[in-house]
Amino acid sequence: xxTPADEARLWALIEAAWAELGAEPLALxxxxxxxxxxxxxxxxxxxxxxxAWLDAFLDHLGQLxxxxxxxxxxxxxxxxxxxxxxxxxxxxxxVTDGSDDGFLYARGFIVALGRSYYEAVLADPAMALxxxxxxxxxxxxxxxxxxxxxxxxxxxxxxxRESFGNPAGWSA
Numbered sequence: 209x210x211t212p213a214d215e216a217r218l219w220a221l222i223e224a225a226w227a228e229l230g231a232e233p234l235a236l237x238x239x240x241x242x243x244x245x246x247x248x249x250x251x252x253x254x255x256x257x258x259x260a261w262l263d264a265f266l267d268h269l270g271q272l273x274x275x276x277x278x279x280x281x282x283x284x285x286x287x288x289x290x291x292x293x294x295x296x297x298x299x300x301x302x303v304t305d306g307s308d309d310g311f312l313y314a315r316g317f318i319v320a321l322g323r324s325y326y327e328a329v330l331a332d333p334a335m336a337l338x339x340x341x342x343x344x345x346x347x348x349x350x351x352x353x354x355x356x357x358x359x360x361x362x363x364x365x366x367x368x369r370e371s372f373g374n375p376a377g378w379s380a
Contacts (some may be wrong), residue, residue, distance in 0.1 A: 245334035297377030313341030
């Protein structure tokens, strides 16, 4: 299990990476947290505008982690793994739709947007978005670990972040 300190570190790093990008993505992320999930919105709304910021966010997140050890990256990967697993649920999939990979990437988007949005979706799956994705977040720390240390991190959790891998989230 991830420790509370590891979880706090993940959310702090995510917030710091977004903060590097300025006020506009902060406002867009806040609008997603505060939006009415029953309002379908339009193609110019915050759900689409935030997509333009995801690559820069991931770049900044990578820069913030250059000094981390292999164990620290493994710890962060364990938190992401747990977060993705916990929102691997049928009620969230009904909103996001998507194939196995598409649903994983939709959950990556939810994590990438930070704790407030993650918790909003966890509490009310209708807050999730159709066709939103951030593939890069799903294995972000695992890839960093591999790139920097030449091996895939061993989280030891036994959890799968892959779609439909959380039996508690799906009806039989």
